[in-house]
Structure formats: C-alpha cells, structure tokens
Amino acid sequence: MAGEAVSDVLRCEDVSREFGALRAVDGVTLSVARGARHALIGPNGAGKSTLLRLVAGGLPVSGGRIHLGDVDVTRAPEARRAWLGIGQTFQQSSLFGSQTVADNVALAVQRRRGRPWLPVPHRRPAWAARVDELLARVGLADRAGDPADALSYAECRQLEVAVALAAEPRLLLLDEPAAGMSTAGTARLLDLLRALPDDITVVFVEHDLDLVFELATVVTVLHLGKVLMSGTPAEVRASADVQRAYLGTARRADLFITEPSPGGDHVTTRP
Numbered sequence: 001m002a003g004e005a006v007s008d009v010l011r012c013e014d015v016s017r018e019f020g021a022l023r024a025v026d027g028v029t030l031s032v033a034r035g036a037r038h039a040l041i042g043p044n045g046a047g048k049s050t051l052l053r054l055v056a057g058g059l060p061v062s063g064g065r066i067h068l069g070d071v072d073v074t075r076a077p078e079a080r081r082a083w084l085g086i087g088q089t090f091q092q093s094s095l096f097g098s099q100t101v102a103d104n105v106a107l108a109v110q111r112r113r114g115r116p117w118l119p120v121p122h123r124r125p126a127w128a129a130r131v132d133e134l135l136a137r138v139g140l141a142d143r144a145g146d147p148a149d150a151l152s153y154a155e156c157r158q159l160e161v162a163v164a165l166a167a168e169p170r171l172l173l174l175d176e177p178a179a180g181m182s183t184a185g186t187a188r189l190l191d192l193l194r195a196l197p198d199d200i201t202v203v204f205v206e207h208d209l210d211l212v213f214e215l216a217t218v219v220t221v222l223h224l225g226k227v228l229m230s231g232t233p234a235e236v237r238a239s240a241d242v243q244r245a246y247l248g249t250a251r252r253a254d255l256f257i258t259e260p261s262p263g264g265d266h267v268t269t270r271p
C-alpha cells in the first residue's frame, strides 16, 4: 500500500538467496520504519550478512523484491542503490591506509558531490567543512592529519562510519560494527550511533547482544535463513523461540534465562 511505502524506508518481500543447494536467505519479509535502529541477530550462518548484501546490492536476490521507500531496487546495481541513499560499512576495511584520515572522508564527499574522477582529494571550502563536520561526528577531529594506517582498530571502524555518512545515506547498513572492539571502543561506537540524526535509518548486524539491546528499537531474529521473530528488544529477550535458537551456540545464551514453571518453559530476562 502507498501509505506503508511512505513510512517504511526499506521493505523486503519474500527475499531469498541460494548458494547452490543452500538457501542462505529463505523468504524473508521485513519492513524497516523511518528512523529505526533495526538490529538483525541470529546464530552463526543464519543469513544476516547475506541479507545485508542483498539489500545493498552486492549480491543479486534469487527471489523476492526489495523496495527503498517507494522505489523498487531489486534489480538496481549497488552504485545506483548507493546513489538512492543506501550507505554501508563492511566487515572488511574499505579505507585507503596511506591517505590521511581527512582525505579518506574527502574522497567520499567528492564522490557524493559528483567529482569521483578527481585523482586527489579536492579542497573546496564547502567540502572541507563537510569533512570536518563528519570527523567531529565520529570523534576523529584530532586525527584528521594522520594516515589512516596509524589509527587503532576501533578508530578505523569510526572512520568507516564517517566515510559511509559522507554519502548522505538515508539507510545505513552496518555489518558487525563492534566486531573485535574493546569495551571502551564499543562504548564509543554506541555513543556515535546514538547521536546519529533520526533521518538516518540504521540496520545493523551485530553479535554483541549488549550493544543490540542498548541501541535497537526493533530486533529481527534470523534462524536458518528465515525470520524467527521481529519485535522490541524486550519482546525478543523474552522469547522462548529465540532462546532455543541461541542455545548450543557460544553467543550469550545467558541473556535469555529459562525458569521452569508448572506450566512448562517460562523465559525471563536478566534484570
């Protein structure tokens, strides 16, 4: 319906992706509301990263449809989707290590302003101001002149967010943004993501369930390529189905606590 298309930034309808005989994503239907911080969680191999790649356009779907707002982007190439407003960070770094922190962002700003062919970062005042603003947003203003190679792992992830934001996305896809981070790095990342404006909708894949439950407004749980459930963080933490999906994995099954009751399994969450 037209009304739904306006309020949802992203809609996946019956989206599937096969790798040979494996259905990595199996009939996923999902709506992401404007301004949401929408987490995708699930055990290893559930299909989370594949779904992100299908949305970003890095992989074609085997079936189903993907809408960005009211535009059907199912067959659109990745660059077109980026132009339409899908930004992303990757599990693998996409930074230029020998370029400065500021120049990494400047190149991304240049791409957005339609000058991707300029061989070196161009120093137009308006673009430089945008670079400064983005570096301040991700907490790297004081590292602007350092080569990206000199950044810590956590700072690299912060810089990748700045590069993604330079493309002015309305939908930002983050694949395991906290992977490999220290507690302090994760806390900084959480602050950074919390401070993003509401007109940027965020969909993120994350194994750190503490981060998920701190940040997410909606959580979708994938299991064996299918949506097991979508709900608020509280609903997901209280779900016996979700707990069962996580049991037997090393991933924070302790967040979901089963208390035996006369009526059968009863799941509560940690206070």
Ligand SMILES: Nc1ncnc2c1ncn2[C@@H]1O[C@H](COP(=O)(O)OP(=O)(O)OP(=O)(O)O)[C@@H](O)[C@H]1O
Binding pocket: 019, 022, 024, 042, 043, 044, 045, 046, 047, 048, 049, 050, 051
């Ligand atoms: N390019 C590929 N070729 C073949 N199989 C793939 C490919 N990419 C992913 N898969 C398989 O698809 C399934 C889903 O993988 P995916 O990476 O999407 O899971 P995930 O939920 O992100 O897992 P993790 O949490 O471990 O990153 C897995 O069984 C994986 O081995």
